[in-house]
Amino acid sequence: MTESPFDAAQEAPAREALADAAARFADLAGSSDFTFEHGTIKLRVERDGWIPAHEALRTELPFFSWLAGVDWARDVAVGDPPVAEDLEDHYEVMSCLADVTVGASVILSVDLPKDDATLETLTPVYGGAEWHEREAHEMFGIDFRGHPNLVKLYLPDGFEGHPLRKSFPLLSREVKPWPGTVDVEDMPSTENPEAGDRS
Amino acid sequence: MNVLFDNFWALLGIKLLLIVLVVMTTALVVIYAELKLGAHFQHRIGPYFAGGRWGWAQPLADALKFLQKEDIIPAAADRVVFKAAPMVSLMAYFAVVVIIPFSPRLVVQDLDVGIFYALAAGSLGTLGVLMAGWSSANKYSLMGGLRAAAQLIAYELPLVLAVVGVVIQAGTMSMVGIVEAQAEPAFHLGSVGIPLPFVLQGQLIGFIIFMIAMLAELSRTPFDLPMAESELVMGYLTEYSGLRFTMFFLAEYAGIFVMSALVSTLFLGGYFLPGLPSNVFGPVILMGKTSVIIFLIIWFRWTWPRVREDQLQGFAWRWLVPLALANLAVTATLKVVF
Amino acid sequence: MTMDPRAAMHHSEVAVSVELQTPDMTLNLGPQHPSTHGVLRLVAQVDGERVESVEPVVGYMHRGYEKLAEVRTYPQITALVNRIDWTSGFANEIAFVVGAERLMGIEAPPRAQWIRLILTEMARMANHLVFVSSYPLELGATTPMFYALHERERVLDLIEGVTGGRFHPNFNRIGGVKPAAGGGSSQKKLAQDLPKGFIDETRFAMEKVFEICDTMDKLIVGNEIFRGRTIGVGVIPPDQALAYGVSGPNMRATGIDFDIRKVDDYLPYSEFDFDVPVGENGDCFDRYMMRLHEIRQSARIILQALDTLPSGPLQAKVPRIIKIPRGEIYVRSENPKGEMGYHIISEGGRGPYRLKVRTASFSNLSVLQWLLAGVLIPDIIAILGSLDFVLGDVDR
Numbered sequence: 001m002t003e004s005p006f007d008a009a010q011e012a013p014a015r016e017a018l019a020d021a022a023a024r025f026a027d028l029a030g031s032s033d034f035t036f037e038h039g040t041i042k043l044r045v046e047r048d049g050w051i052p053a054h055e056a057l058r059t060e061l062p063f064f065s066w067l068a069g070v071d072w073a074r075d076v077a078v079g080d081p082p083v084a085e086d087l088e089d090h091y092e093v094m095s096c097l098a099d100v101t102v103g104a105s106v107i108l109s110v111d112l113p114k115d116d117a118t119l120e121t122l123t124p125v126y127g128g129a130e131w132h133e134r135e136a137h138e139m140f141g142i143d144f145r146g147h148p149n150l151v152k153l154y155l156p157d158g159f160e161g162h163p164l165r166k167s168f169p170l171l172s173r174e175v176k177p178w179p180g181t182v183d184v185e186d187m188p189s190t191e192n193p194e195a196g197d198r199s
Numbered sequence: 200m201n202v203l204f205d206n207f208w209a210l211l212g213i214k215l216l217l218i219v220l221v222v223m224t225t226a227l228v229v230i231y232a233e234l235k236l237g238a239h240f241q242h243r244i245g246p247y248f249a250g251g252r253w254g255w256a257q258p259l260a261d262a263l264k265f266l267q268k269e270d271i272i273p274a275a276a277d278r279v280v281f282k283a284a285p286m287v288s289l290m291a292y293f294a295v296v297v298i299i300p301f302s303p304r305l306v307v308q309d310l311d312v313g314i315f316y317a318l319a320a321g322s323l324g325t326l327g328v329l330m331a332g333w334s335s336a337n338k339y340s341l342m343g344g345l346r347a348a349a350q351l352i353a354y355e356l357p358l359v360l361a362v363v364g365v366v367i368q369a370g371t372m373s374m375v376g377i378v379e380a381q382a383e384p385a386f387h388l389g390s391v392g393i394p395l396p397f398v399l400q401g402q403l404i405g406f407i408i409f410m411i412a413m414l415a416e417l418s419r420t421p422f423d424l425p426m427a428e429s430e431l432v433m434g435y436l437t438e439y440s441g442l443r444f445t446m447f448f449l450a451e452y453a454g455i456f457v458m459s460a461l462v463s464t465l466f467l468g469g470y471f472l473p474g475l476p477s478n479v480f481g482p483v484i485l486m487g488k489t490s491v492i493i494f495l496i497i498w499f500r501w502t503w504p505r506v507r508e509d510q511l512q513g514f515a516w517r518w519l520v521p522l523a524l525a526n527l528a529v530t531a532t533l534k535v536v537f
Numbered sequence: 538m539t540m541d542p543r544a545a546m547h548h549s550e551v552a553v554s555v556e557l558q559t560p561d562m563t564l565n566l567g568p569q570h571p572s573t574h575g576v577l578r579l580v581a582q583v584d585g586e587r588v589e590s591v592e593p594v595v596g597y598m599h600r601g602y603e604k605l606a607e608v609r610t611y612p613q614i615t616a617l618v619n620r621i622d623w624t625s626g627f628a629n630e631i632a633f634v635v636g637a638e639r640l641m642g643i644e645a646p647p648r649a650q651w652i653r654l655i656l657t658e659m660a661r662m663a664n665h666l667v668f669v670s671s672y673p674l675e676l677g678a679t680t681p682m683f684y685a686l687h688e689r690e691r692v693l694d695l696i697e698g699v700t701g702g703r704f705h706p707n708f709n710r711i712g713g714v715k716p717a718a719g720g721g722s723s724q725k726k727l728a729q730d731l732p733k734g735f736i737d738e739t740r741f742a743m744e745k746v747f748e749i750c751d752t753m754d755k756l757i758v759g760n761e762i763f764r765g766r767t768i769g770v771g772v773i774p775p776d777q778a779l780a781y782g783v784s785g786p787n788m789r790a791t792g793i794d795f796d797i798r799k800v801d802d803y804l805p806y807s808e809f810d811f812d813v814p815v816g817e818n819g820d821c822f823d824r825y826m827m828r829l830h831e832i833r834q835s836a837r838i839i840l841q842a843l844d845t846l847p848s849g850p851l852q853a854k855v856p857r858i859i860k861i862p863r864g865e866i867y868v869r870s871e872n873p874k875g876e877m878g879y880h881i882i883s884e885g886g887r888g889p890y891r892l893k894v895r896t897a898s899f900s901n902l903s904v905l906q907w908l909l910a911g912v913l914i915p916d917i918i919a920i921l922g923s924l925d926f927v928l929g930d931v932d933r
Contacts, residue, residue, distance in 0.1 A: 038639050038866040062779040065869070066900070068893040070882060078608050080886035083863060094880070096867060096895070100779065100793050103800025107867060107880070128781035131903040139603075154596035154932060163604055170608060241683035338564055342586075342914070420677060421762050429572040429675045430918050504762045505677025507915045508586050 025106050028060070029053035042094075042107045047119065050110050054095070054125045061097035061106055067122065067132035069093050069140040069164065077169040091117050091140055095129070112142065121147040139164035214307045218296050226452040230258040233452070233497050240501040265448075268441035275336035276438065284334060285439070285446035288327030292453040294320035299460045300375045302470050302481025313374040314362055317461060318355075321416065324454055325351040328418070328425060331447070332435040343434025346508060347418060347425035353515035354415035354422075360523035361409040364530040365397055365465045378469035382477075396468035401533065404526045406466040408519055410495075413458045415511070417451070420500040424508060459492035460485065467492075561589055564914075568597050572675050572918045575928035577902075579917065581909075588917060591909040593902065598932035606892035611637050611859050614892070616707045618879075621896060622930035623704050624667055625873045627660040627696065630709040633879045635803045636868035637711045640861045640883055643854075647805075647847040649713035652731065654804045655739075655842050656696060656708065657870075658835040662746060663692045664873035665828040665835075668925045672825055673757050675922035676766050681757055688749040691742040698732045711859055713852035730851050736843050743836040750833050758826070767821035771908055771920035774819060781907075782900035785875025786827035787924060791819035797871035804870075809841045821923035828925065831873075860887055874898055874925055898930035 022036040022043075030053055031043040045053045070092040074081055091112040098105040112119060121144040122129035133144045134153040141162040144150055152159065161168050231246070234257055238245025246254025272281055298313040300306035310316050325347050332344015366372055369380035377397075384392025385400055398406045415422040426434040436447055463469055467488045470481030477484070506514070567578035576597035582589040602621065606614050618633050619626035631653060638644060645653070670685030693703045700706035700715070708715050757763050773783060775791040788795065796813040798806040814830035816823030861883040869878035875897025884890040901924050909917055 037864055040865065040867045042865070062776070063784075064780055064782045064900075065784075065876065065878065066782065066880075066893065066895040068880065070891045070893075078604070080884055080888065080890065082884045082890060094893075096878070096880070100788070100795035103795075103797065105867065105869070126780050126782075127777070127907070128783075128900055128903055131899065152596075154599040156596075163601060168604075170604065237679075241680050242687060243683065338562060345585075423677065424915075427677065427915070429677065430915050432571060501680050502756075503678060504673055504760065504766060505915075506762055507766055507913060509913065510765055 021104060025057065025060075025104075028056050029106075029108065030056065031108075040107060041105065042109055044109050044111075047110055047112065050108075051120050051122070051125065053108055054097070054122060057097055057106065057108075058125060061099050061104065063098040063100050064122075064126035064128040065096035065098050065105070067093065067095040067129055067136060069136040069142055071140060071164065071166045073166040076166040078166065089114050091142060093119055093136065093142060095122065095132075097126075117141060118143040118145055120145050123147060138162065141165070218293055218307065222293055222296055222453050222456065223449070225456045226449045227258040227262070229452040229455050229493055230261070230448075231255065232493065233500075234258070236494070236497045237501050240498070262445055265445040266442055268444075270441040270443065271438070273336050273438050277334040277336070280330050280334035281438075282443070284327045284331035285443045285450065286327070287330060288324050288450040289446050289453065291320055291323035291327065292450060292457045294323070295457045295461070298374050299457070299464060299485075300378060300470060300481075301485055302478050303375060303379075304478065305481060306375060309373055309375045312372050314366060314372050314377065314465070317374075318359055318362065321454075321458065321461075322351060322355060324450060325416070327447075327450070328435050331439065332425075335435070335438040337438050339431040339433070340435050340437045343425040343427070343431050343437070346427075346431075347435065349508070350415050350418070350422065350424065350511065353512050354412040354519070357408050357515060357519035357523045358412035358416060360520070360527055361405040361412065362465060364402055364405040364523075364527050367527070367530050367534050368397055368400065368402065374464055374469075378464060378471050381468040382471040394468075394471070394473055396466060398466040401530065402466060402526075404522065405530070406462070408523050408526065409462060409466065410492075411519065412515075413462065414496065414499065415515070417454050417458055417496075419455070419496055421503040421506050422511060423500075423505055424511060427505060455493055455496055456489065459489045459496065462492050463488035566917070568594075572921065573928075574921075574926065577921075577926075577928055577931070579905075579909075579921075581914075581917065583914060586913050586915075588909055588912050588914060591906060591917070593905050595902070595928075595931050598928045600929075600933065602894055602933045603892055606889055606894075608888065610887040611711060611861060611889070614888070615709055615711075616705070618894070619705045619707055620929065621894065621933060622664075622872065622874060622877070622898065622927050624927055625660040625664040626702070626705045627656045627700070627708065628664075628870065628872045629877060630707070631657055632803060632868045632870035632872075632877055633881075634709040634711055635870075636866050636879050636881045637859075637861060638853075639868065640864050640866050640881060641711070641855070641859075642862075643712055645713045645853055646850045648730070648849045649851045649853075650805050651842055651846050652699070652714050652851070653709065654806070655839050655846075656699060656706070657804060658838050658842075659692050659696050661873040662832050662835045662839075663689050663696070664925075665832045666692065666746075666749070668828050669753050669757070669825065669832070672922050672925075673763065675918050676763060678757070678760075678763070681753060684752060684756070685749055688742075688745050691745060695735065695739055695742055698735060698738075710852065710855075712855035713850070715851075736846075739839060739843060743840055746832060746836045750829060753829060758829070764822065766915075766919055767825060767923070769818070770821045770916055771912070771923060772818060772820045773904060773908060777904065777907065778819065781904040783875070783904055784900060785871065785873070785897050786814075786831060787824055787875060787901050789814065790816035790823035790827050792817055797869055797876060801869065801871075803868060806838075808845065809838050811838050811841075821919055824923045824925070858887065860885065861889075869895065872897055874927070874930060875901055894933055896930045896933060898924075898926035898928075899933070902926050902931050 018036050022034050022041040025041060026034040026043050029043050029045060030049050031045045033044040035042045072082060072087060072092060073089045074087060092109055094107050094109045096107050119142060121133060131153060133147055134150060136142050137144060137150055138152045138155050139162055235245045246257035248254055249260045250256025272278055295317045297307045298310050298317055328347040329344045332340045369377040381396050382394050385395040386393055418425045439447060463485055470477050470485045472484045561582045561584050564581045564583045566581060567573040568576040578594040580592040580594060602617055605617060615630050615634060619629045621629050666685045666689035670682045673681045696706060697703045700708035773791050775793050778788050778791045792815060794813060794815045799813060811834045814827050816827055863883055863885045865882040867878055867880045869876050877897055878895035880893035881889050882891040908920060
């Protein structure tokens with residue numbers, strides 16, 4: 001591997017600036033847990049602090065970029081399971097805010113327990129959250145309280161299940177394996193880790 | 200021969216046959232011109248193979264293709280009106296040709312109220328469009344038909360007002376009379392009388408207004424709102440197919456020919472060109488002038504975007520009608536003064 | 538008849554008889570309609586020509602990329618992502634590949650970055666040329682399409698010459714770009730990494746692109762009807778654009794001077810001198826002009842990049858099997874249509890645990906419901922077209 005541009009010595013001032021920015025945004029949002037790895041500032045907030053954090057950041061970060069869910073689950077039907085052994089199954093909802101002057105970008109993250117996957121809607125704060133929340137609703141089954149029109153966005157009416165949950169299998173691949181698997185690389189979650197290592 | 204020409208009904212039959220042939224042929228020629236000119240405006244070649252050379256038979260091939268298509272009538276359509284609409288549209292323009300003089304004697308019927316009749320008959324074409332839009336039981340068709348009706352009402356007025364200027368100047372409503380008025384010397388250069396078409400005799404504004412209103416009557420770009428394929432799919436034509444579509448298609452191009460011939464007659468001197476005997480060259484001269492107008496219409500079509508409904512109405516009522524009225528007032532004043 | 542103040546404002550222009558109470562008609566535009574660019578459906582409540590409200594229905598083209606990505610390896614995902622927005626396939630790959638590289642702690646060698654940048658700008662140009670030519674088509678002018686697509690063909694030919702693909706190049710590799718076919722080991726400096734004559738042909742094509750921009754200026758921008766149809770139509774105020782995440786030229790048309798190329802370093806844009814066009818009114822006309830100017834700026838960038846093209850390898854050293862260490866990253870790029878970003882969550886495997894794809898058209902279109910209330914039916918088409926979206930980019 002070549003030297004990473006991110007741990008090289010000349011990048012140190014940039015990293016410091018990033019740390020400062022992260023700390024400042026975390027302070028604004030009322031978050032005590034934040035990371036800034038790989039240039040991505042991520043602030044973890046409590047469920048109650050979700051709306052206040054957005055409201056606090058809105059003046060500085062007026063650009064609503066996206067909102068998405070993640071299903072953290074040990075028992076997966078597709079792909080690789082997460083590494084951490086002590087991971088508790090939960091949903092994570094992330095929203096990305098940015099400013100439009102110097103290019104700062106912040107990801108806010110909140111954890112939701114699986115048995116109570118509800119969250120206050122962001123639509124009054126950022127109007128653009130409407131479609132993103134509808135998507136997260138149909139894909140993960142997360143309920144956004146107070147959303148004006150929480151119906152399916154992509155999926156057809158009457159579709160059952162939440163496709164981006166890790167427990168939702170890719171049915172077409174269950175029926176017929178993907179033909180690409182015979183190639184040099186094997187797929188995530190296949191049983192043969194040595195297959196690709198011939199050189 | 201005389202027996203044939205003296206019999207009213209026989210003569211009528213011959214005249215009708217001639218009209219149909221002339222209009223159909225010219226419509227096909229205009230369609231070909233549109234295909235070929237449009238292609239060249241767009242850096243394309245256009246029709247190339249049909250007929251062996253230059254694709255001259257393309258409109259015929261298209262017509263044959265359309266004839267073979269299934270004739271679909273929507274289940275919810277008003278069948279009688281749906282079937283009648285294309286005929287109404289096509290007949291309207293046939294009716295106008297009746298009064299267009301191709302030479303002093305080559306005119307089916309030189310009516311005293313010729314131009315008045317032409318404008319009335321020509322407007323019937325839009326009635327066909329409205330019928331098509333209403334009877335198709337399709338929302339896009341309906342909107343297309345309504346737009347056509349609104350457009351007709353808005354642009355008929357400036358059209359008529361522009362013509363009234365010509366009528367005042369010529370002193371007659373007969374089409375032959377209007378041409379003859381333009382053949383009279385407008386002024387004398389020494390002992391030589393110089394005849395001028397009305398467009399050069401102070402009717403330039405009238406000519407421009409007539410051209411604009413004519414484009415709207417014909418639903419041609421930039422006033423092609425009744426069809427507006429990017430908004431209303433195909434407007435009133437959405438549900439039409441096969442033979443009925445062909446009739447609308449022919450009607451559109453017959454309309455272009457007929458209206459262009461009207462412009463040529465009213466403003467450009469019709470079959471008259473100084474120095475050439477009208478009795479012999481009349482039809483050629485008229486066709487030549489008409490071709491120029493048709494070329495302009497096709498040129499506009501391939502250059503301009505489409506206006507919006509409110510802009511179309513605003514343009515008619517705020518600009519064209521007052522301008523036409525002013526033009527009329529000036530023409531009438533000058534006529535009285537001189 | 539109830540309507541919001543915006544709709545009432547429109548009414549002042551064309552007064553519809555308010556006394557005549559008629560039931561609204563539901564007009565279903567799409568999913569098969571000539572102007573919805575694919576399979577967008579708009580359910581409009583119309584009163585004559587007046588649109589009372591519009592409900593956009595998307596998802597007819599949902600292909601589930603985010604789910605698919607969870608069962609694909611990283612190199613395979615590059616082939617997936619350039620199908621998201623097919624009018625600028627190459628640009629889609631960049632942010633993903635850069636994200637993967639940063640997670641692995643590697644960086645593509647300069648020559649690869651320069652080639653990426655040139656091809657990204659070409660993709661932008663190809664996308665914008667489609668826009669500047671097809672937008673007049675929505676307004677009823679058919680001819681500009683043929684003029685501009687002629688030049689776009691040149692640009693696509695250049696992309697094809699390098700990558701082998703016109704729409705879906707799949708040319709980026711994690712750690713660099715794909716070496717030319719038959720070029721042997723990826724670590725060697727290859728004489729044939731760009732096709733022979735590429736630089737001269739590109740210079741010629743850029744001249745032609747400048748020419749077509751001037752032609753469009755004369756043919757379209759100066760046209761009274763075009764101006765009448767677009768100026769003051771579909772105005773997005775800046776704060777609305779920000780709250781809805783409207784990005785790219787659509788955002789800059791509102792007067793916000795922000796371009797990710799100027800603030801982020803996913804490609805070496807800081808090496809080049811280019812302007813970011815900024816609009817004033819945020820209407821359809823400004824959105825059109827943004828793209829027309831951006832074509833010129835892209836040509837400028839490409840010409841500079843050709844002059845400074847470094848030599849060297851095309852690939853950084855990468856393991857044969859790409860596994861990305863645990864971590865997460867969000868990388869965004871200034872795509873032709875706006876901000877395109879990938880949030881990659883890696884759990885150390887061959888494929889991502891979760892890949893969130895942020896597409897520009899999705900957010901740009903989400904403003905539609907607000908924007909279309911109270912306009913005229915022809916304006917629906919004018920506004921829709923001016924947002925420059927691709928349904929693949931909306932539905933993913």
